[in-house]
Amino acid sequence: MEAIGQPRVSVRPRRRRVLKHVPNVIRFILLSLLGIVFAFPFYWVVLTSLVPPDHIYDFPPSLLPRWNWVNYATAWQAANWTRYFLNTAVICLLTTLLTLITSVLAGYAFASMRFRGRGLIFALIFTSLIMPPVVMIIPDYVLAHDFGILNTYTVQIIPFAAGTFGIFLLLQFFRGMPSELWDAARMDGCTRIRYLRSVAVPLSGPVLTTVGLFVFLASYNSLLWPLVMTNGYGAQDPGVQPIEVGVYQFIGENGTAWHLLSAATVFTTLPVVIIFLILQRVFVRGIMRSGLQG
Amino acid sequence: MRVDEADLTEARMDGLLGGSAAGVVAVPRRRWGRSANHDRTAYLYILPAFAVLFVWQIVPIFYVVWLSITRGTAINSGFVGLKNYNDLLNDPEVHDSILATLKFTLATVPAGTILAIMIALLLFDRLPGLGVFRTLILLPFVTPVVATTIVWNWIFNPTYGFLDSILFTLHLPTVNWFFDPFWSMFILSAYTIWHGVGFTAIIMLAGLTNIDSSVREAARVDGAGPVREFFSITLPLLSPYIFFVVVIHSIDSFKVFTQVLTLTGGGPEHYTELAGFLIYKEAFQYFYLDYASALSVVVLAIVSLGTLFQFVAGRRAVFAGEM
DSSP states (O other): OOSOHHHHHHHHHHHHHHHHHHHHHHHHHHHHHHHHHHHHHHHHHHHHHTSOGGGTTOSSOOSSOOOOOHHHHHHHHTTTHHHHHHHHHHHHHHHHHHHHHHHHHHHHHHHHOBOTTHHHHHHHHHHHHHOOHHHHHHHHHHHHHHHTOTTSSHHHHGGGSOOHHHHHHHHHHHHHSOHHHHHHHHHTTOOHHHHIIIIIHHHTHHHHHHHHHHHHHHHHHOOHHHHHHOOOSSTTOOTTOOHHHHHHHHHHHSTTOHHHHHHHHHHHHHHHHHHHHHTHHHHHHHHHHHHHTO | OHHHHHHHHHHHHHHHHOHHHHHHHHHHHHHHHHTTSBOTTHHHHHHHHHHHHIIIIIHHHHHHHHHHTBOSSSTTSOBOTTHHHHHHHTOHHHHHHHHHHHHHHHHHHHHHHHHHHHHHHHHHSOOTTHHHHHHHHHHHHHSOHHHHHHHHHHHTOTTTSHHHHHHHHTTOOOOOGGGSHHHHHHHHHHHHHHHHHHHHHHHHHHHHHHSOHHHHHHHHHTTOOHHHHIIIIIHHHHHHHHHHHHHHHHHHHHHOOHHIIIIITTOSTTTTOOHHHHHHIIIIISOOHHHHHHHHHHHHHHHHHHHHHHHHHHHHHHHHHHO
16 A cells, blocks of 8 residues: 555556455355255255155265156156146136236226226226235135036136236236327227237237236146135046146145155146246246336 | 217216216317227226126125125025124134234245345346346246145155254254244245245346436445445335335235145144135135135235235335435
8 A cells, every 4th residue: 555656556456356356256155055045945856856766765865866767657657647737738828818818908998098987997906906815715616606617627717817917017018009009000990909909919929928927827836726616536537627736636645755746846847947947038027017016 | 879879878977977067078078089089998898807807806805794794605594793703703723823924924024025135136236147046036936836845845854854864964953843833934934935035036126227326326426335325225215116025925924825735734733824724724624614704804804904004104114215
């Protein structure tokens, strides 16, 4: 510091450059630690799914994979997973498709049409955002019972064929669209529904992907609703039950066979993990949007 | 034909609104109507979404109250009034459940929010490998609860689980995690934070991104250190997001069901029996639908009051932050 002029000039910038990197190094270390803690359960389940059945209670447990795939075959044969996957595919895809349609229609109406009761209808729709599903499950169960739709695909699809998240996101998007588009289309004699189908919807691809992804994941991951609304006939004949109910019953039947439970966890979770990895950007953008509403 | 019908409806609505008001407003509104900005077909557009939400989410609010004051599972089988509510007040299991839910809220919401802010701050600037960290922190959120609780159960398995084998190797006493009230609640809360904090962190990240960087620079020029900058600039400007997250997660505590079922089963005894789980148990394991409905109404009331309180209190905090 009190040195003569010459070294001062050459040392200070270098030290500053080094100091500038210190926070980033600390950040990197902290993030790595967090990342390890967050990823550990995933690593552990894959590891356990690969342990030979007679080594599952080895002590201390091995921290390296063993590449033994037999647990996957055993777990796959222990239940009718094909049927569970098929049911989930039908339920998730139809729920997503219907939610997109109802959200586009309602979002568009709220964004660009004027009508009486707009505020009231909007408030009612907003109310449903606060309602906990556990509170709704009993009256909805009695309703489904009275409608005679218990133990069907219908009861797993129709009640989720609309959602506030989708309506809000599309409302925001349509409101942001330049009004000249609609003015021009109207000049050419375009009806609203045709404008929506051939102009507005094709432009809203990213928003639709976001909404669709969230609806799909929620549908895939739900347990309470299908558990209450459907009953299968054992693991080999799931009826209309979805994959997560299958996993739940699989736990019941294979309580402590951790290698089989782990294998089942891996192959039933893989679809959502792959979808998430592909659409991650869309997902992050969606969360950020939901935060901005608050 | 359609136009005639529409005009008729409008005339009826004007009638309902009363003469003077309709008279004044009607003239410009007609013009609006012709310019296609006032449109009754809007109802058709909203109908599909509204019908679904109305039948499955709004009707049930009133239906659950009705179910809670009538006897038995079948409808019209008798009016019991407030009997179920009276029973609730004297049911120790209900008291324990509400208490457990409050404990769970206190264990998850503050810790989860603070952790989310920390993660968001760590993720905020450029850094090599940032995308990987973001993926890892978000991954639990997208994976199903049933499946991931299997792993947690296995990690905390007494004696053979990963954690107990570490404790054993270190010659520390092993813990029978799920037989201990404290550790059961701890694991349930830790799982919930692990599963949801990625979502919260991304919301906080959105908040950080929205803070005008010139405000930070101004603070730095004025000689504020990183700590001062965080407490005087970042935190106040982040307060709308913190408020949003706290509201959402406090409500979520009453929605929690799946991880209670698959992780602790409500045990040991009733210690981790959160309100959402107790509703399920009373309704679909014991089939006391009316009693469980009364419990649902209580939970609904708590959630609504909590939301209202936080909205009023939060609004003040948020505005204080924005000034």
